[in-house]
Amino acid sequence: MDRIAQLEARLARLEDEREISRLIAAYGPLVDAGAAEDVAALWTEDGVYDVDEIYLEGREQLARMVRSSAHQGWISGGCAHFVGPPHVTVDGDTAIAVCHSLMVVYQDDRFVVRRATANHWALARTDAGWKVTRRTNRVLDGRAESPGLLRQGAYGEPAFL
Amino acid sequence: MDRIAQLEARLARLEDEREISRLIAAYGPLVDAGAAEDVAALWTEDGVYDVDEIYLEGREQLARMVRSSAHQGWISGGCAHFVGPPHVTVDGDTAIAVCHSLMVVYQDDRFVVRRATANHWALARTDAGWKVTRRTNRVLDGRAESPGLLRQGAYGEPAFL
Amino acid sequence: MDRIAQLEARLARLEDEREISRLIAAYGPLVDAGAAEDVAALWTEDGVYDVDEIYLEGREQLARMVRSSAHQGWISGGCAHFVGPPHVTVDGDTAIAVCHSLMVVYQDDRFVVRRATANHWALARTDAGWKVTRRTNRVLDGRAESPGLLRQGAYGEPAFL
Numbered sequence: 001m002d003r004i005a006q007l008e009a010r011l012a013r014l015e016d017e018r019e020i021s022r023l024i025a026a027y028g029p030l031v032d033a034g035a036a037e038d039v040a041a042l043w044t045e046d047g048v049y050d051v052d053e054i055y056l057e058g059r060e061q062l063a064r065m066v067r068s069s070a071h072q073g074w075i076s077g078g079c080a081h082f083v084g085p086p087h088v089t090v091d092g093d094t095a096i097a098v099c100h101s102l103m104v105v106y107q108d109d110r111f112v113v114r115r116a117t118a119n120h121w122a123l124a125r126t127d128a129g130w131k132v133t134r135r136t137n138r139v140l141d142g143r144a145e146s147p148g149l150l151r152q153g154a155y156g157e158p159a160f161l
Numbered sequence: 162m163d164r165i166a167q168l169e170a171r172l173a174r175l176e177d178e179r180e181i182s183r184l185i186a187a188y189g190p191l192v193d194a195g196a197a198e199d200v201a202a203l204w205t206e207d208g209v210y211d212v213d214e215i216y217l218e219g220r221e222q223l224a225r226m227v228r229s230s231a232h233q234g235w236i237s238g239g240c241a242h243f244v245g246p247p248h249v250t251v252d253g254d255t256a257i258a259v260c261h262s263l264m265v266v267y268q269d270d271r272f273v274v275r276r277a278t279a280n281h282w283a284l285a286r287t288d289a290g291w292k293v294t295r296r297t298n299r300v301l302d303g304r305a306e307s308p309g310l311l312r313q314g315a316y317g318e319p320a321f322l
Numbered sequence: 323m324d325r326i327a328q329l330e331a332r333l334a335r336l337e338d339e340r341e342i343s344r345l346i347a348a349y350g351p352l353v354d355a356g357a358a359e360d361v362a363a364l365w366t367e368d369g370v371y372d373v374d375e376i377y378l379e380g381r382e383q384l385a386r387m388v389r390s391s392a393h394q395g396w397i398s399g400g401c402a403h404f405v406g407p408p409h410v411t412v413d414g415d416t417a418i419a420v421c422h423s424l425m426v427v428y429q430d431d432r433f434v435v436r437r438a439t440a441n442h443w444a445l446a447r448t449d450a451g452w453k454v455t456r457r458t459n460r461v462l463d464g465r466a467e468s469p470g471l472l473r474q475g476a477y478g479e480p481a482f483l
Contacts, residue, residue, distance in 0.1 A: 003326050004164050010333055011171055014340060018175060025248040026315050029259045032279070032301065033312035078303035080277035082261045085246040085407040087347040098351045100404045102426065104263065104277040106302040111274040113433040116402035116426040118354070140354065141428040142400035151355035154348050165325050172332055179336060186409035187476050190420045193440070193462065194473035239464035241438035243422045246407040265424065265438040267463040272435040 016090045019130050020097055020123055028081040028101075036066035044124060044131040050161065051137045078106025083119065089156030095130065097121040098153020101137070115139050118146040120153040136161050177251045180291050181258055181284055189242040189262075197227035205285060205292040211322065212298045239267025247282065250317030256291065258282040259314020262298070276300050279307040281314040297322050338412045341452050342419055342445055350403040350423075358388035366446065366453040372483065373459045400428025408443065411478030417452065419443040420475020423459070437461050440468040442475040458483050 001009070023042055030038045040059035043049065049056040049065075056062050065071060082104060086097040103115040122134040136159040138146040145161060152159055162170070184203055191199045201220035204210065210217040210226075217223050226232060243265060247258040264276040283295040297320040299307040306322060313320055323331070345364055352360045362381035365371065371378040371387075378384050387393060404426060408419040425437040444456040458481040460468040467483060474481055 003330070004168070007168055007326070007329055007333060008164070010337065011168060011175075014175055014333075014336055015171065017340065018178065021246070022248055025246050025260070028245070028261055029248060029279075029311040029315040032261075033308040033315065035312055035315070038315070075308055076303055078277075078301050078307075080261050080263070080279075080301045082245055082263065082277070084350070084404055085343070085347050087344055087351060099347070100350055100354075100402045102263075102402070102404060102424075104274055104301075106277070111277050111302075113274065113426055113435065116400075116404070116428070116433050118351075118402075140400050140402045140426075141433075142398055146400075147355040147397055150351035151357055154351040154355065154357070154360070165329070168329055169325070172329060172336075175336055176332065179339065182407070183409055186407050186421070189406070189422055190409060190440075190472040190476040193422075194469045194476065196473055196476070199476070236469055237464055239438075239462050239468075241422050241424070241440075241462045243406055243424065243438070263424075265435055265462075267438070272438050272463075274435065 013090065016095070016125075016130070017088045020088050020090070020095055021086055023123075023130055023132070024083060024086045024097060024099065024121065028083045031066060031071075031081050032075060032079055034066060034072065034075050036063040039063065039066050042132055043135075044126060044133050047132050048134040049132075049137075050134065052139050074105060078111075080104040086119075086121070087154055091156065093125040094133075095121075095123040096153060096156045096158065097123065098150060100140075118149045118153075120149045120159045122158055134159065174251065177256070177286075177291070178249045181249050181251070181256055182247055184284075184291055184293070185244060185247045185258060185260065185282065189244045192227060192232075192242050193236060193240055195227060195233065195236050197224040200224065200227050203293055204296075205287060205294050208293050209295040210293075210298075211295065213300050235266060239272075241265040244280065247280075248315055252317065254286040255294075256282075256284040257314060257317045257319065258284065259311060261301075279310045279314075281310045281320045283319055295320065335412065338417070338447075338452070339410045342410050342412070342417055343408055345445075345452055345454070346405060346408045346419060346421065346443065350405045353388060353393075353403050354397060354401055356388060356394065356397050358385040361385065361388050364454055365457075366448060366455050369454050370456040371454075371459075372456065374461050396427060400433075402426040405441070408441075409476055413478065415447040416455075417443075417445040418475060418478045418480065419445065420472060422462075440471045440475075442471045442481045444480055456481065
């Protein structure tokens with residue numbers, strides 16, 4: 001491979017990781033803004049968001065979650081979905097990312113951490129750029145699944161759940 | 162455009178985003194260190210920091226805020242301005258970034274989240290590199306402005322405030 | 323220097339920072355997963371982790387910390403070592419990074435911030451990639467060392483401790 005082709009390949013790797021990190025960094029602002037369609041568009045058409053409390057499949061369910069009275073109540077009460085910097089592992093046209101997130105809410109005139117969560121992201125390169133195929137979140141409250149998710153994520157492996 | 166010119170353009174975009182993310186990552190450490198001049202130098206000469214409680218314009222006001230007895234009291238009591246990973250949108254010589262931040266303080270022998278905040282950053286390329294022209298922060302306590310700021314930020318649009 | 327060599331040098335800088343940021347982003351998931359050897363492998367063979375409560379030197383001590391009943395108790399009780407986005411300064415074959423971290427634990431059916439901490443990272447380029455040579459953490463509870471660490475980190479200087 002010549003020098004220019006090597007540069008192109010190295011740059012493409014950085015660009016992939018940059019795009020994935022940027023997608024993940026969009027989630028918190030968009031979900032706390034109530035931007036239902038934009039949140040849904042982070043996933044593939046049939047992408048999955050598997051959380052402790054809910055299992056969402058496809059963009060319509062994702063958008064409906066954001067529009068739900070429960071979620072709108074978080075926004076109107078005061079809410080931060082604070083997503084940490086992801087560790088990204090790209091393998092061709094798929095990728096795995098892992099990070100922590102905190103859900104901080106305003107209650108009784110003060111801020112409290114409602115949840116600290118393990119986030120495992122599986123992503124795929126599509127015609128519309130990188131998209132989430134499956135996001136698996138588990139609360140870090142001592143349940144055994146959560147440390148396992150973090151490990152799989154850091155290893156760049158799919159979620160075992 | 163030839164292959165080398167394409168590489169240069171793609172790399173320049175990554176470099177812009179890297180410089181902006183790095184600038185934003187400097188804010189928390191510098192402000193918690195009380196480095197008044199360094200904090201101020203993240204902004205342009207006449208840059209604005211528009212927060213719920215205060216409106217600062219220009220580097221002298223920014224530096225004075227860091228040197229104020231109020232801010233020094235946070236430092237001496239124990240304080241973390243924890244700024245999340247930004248979502249950055251560059252458009253030529255200006256850029257918009259958005260992120261959450263948490264202000265965590267040490268009070269009565271424990272740490273509490275004093276504030277969770279929506280951060281909207283407008284930046285400009287200057288002779289001295291990227292600088293903040295206007296940072297708009299609003300607490301996520303249910304006030305309507307805060308989700309709006311997050312949305313504008315994620316869309317790469319100027320703050321409406 | 324010709325255009326291709328310039329591109330190679332600029333890209334190498336981004337790659338260094340990316341690798342260091344990715345290493346730091348691995349710490350939280352790995353330590354909360356209890357992946358003792360993987361945590362230890364983020365450091366050089368004789369790397370140091372200097373924390374308020376403990377001083378660890380070398381990979382065996384690092385791995386033993388993760389395997390300790392104290393740390394395993396955090397995991398089984400529910401724990402997030404939430405590490406913020408680092409500000410990285412590379413200088414040839416060494417680098418300095420700085421960030422905040424929060425240790426959030428699950429206690430009495432709710433999440434609390436047990437610690438907010440200043441993180442100063444010194445790193446070196448090795449045959450196995452970038453590794454931590456010395457990580458210095460101090461709690462942000464008002465002790466004078468912590469703001470100093472943040473300042474040295476943001477300046478790209480070694481920790482004075």
